[in-house]
Amino acid sequence: MAQRVVVTLSDDIEGGEAAETVAxxxxxxxxxIDLNAANAKKLRxxxxxxxxxxxxxxxxxGAGADAGADAGPGAGSGAVGGRNRAAAYTHTDLAPDPAAVRAWAQSNKMDxxxxxxxxxxxxxxFREAS
Structure with a gap:
């Protein structure tokens, strides 16, 4: 016997049916957050x-589902996926682009x-100079 599983999202703000998951x-x-179309528009x-x-x-x-993969239509809009790439930074800091750090270091005669x-x-x- 075949089974069909239906998943219905509920709007996390107002209840009712949600149109998408926004990450x-x-x-x-x-x-x-699962939102209906109007609430997703308000958030954006x-x-x-x-x-x-x-x-x-x-x-x-390799960040996987935590980065918003398969989260639904438009889920990636404005999302910051994955974790910070530089071990020198805490979870509240955003790691700078390694290419920019490398270029800055070379221009400042750093090894x-x-x-x-x-x-x-x-x-x-690099952080102290910024």
Whole structure:
């Protein structure tokens, strides 16, 4: 006998049926919320000025479902996937782009490998200079 499983999402704000799961990040933590179309639009509108002024952080390879994969239509909008890439940073800090750190270190005559892991001391110096 065949079975059919139906999953219905409920809007986490108002109840009722949700249209999508929206994933977003704040202070180093990822969140998901199920919203109807109107509430999803309100959330995106409220976040729009911050998204426009912010910098996108690429998702870490292999971050899996925690990065919002398969979270539904539009789930990746404004989401910060994965964890911070630099071990020198705490969960509340966003790791800078390694290419930018490497370029800064080279322009400041710091010893930094052309490939591979950037030493913690280089990230710390970059952070202090910023």
């Amino acid at each position: 977003f990040g704040l202070d180093g933590k990822m969140y998901e 509108k409220a976040l729009a000025p911050y998204l426009a002024a912010g910098r996108k952080i690429p998702a870490r390879i 930094v490998p052309a490939r591979g892991r950037i030493p913690k001391r280089v990230y710390e110096a």
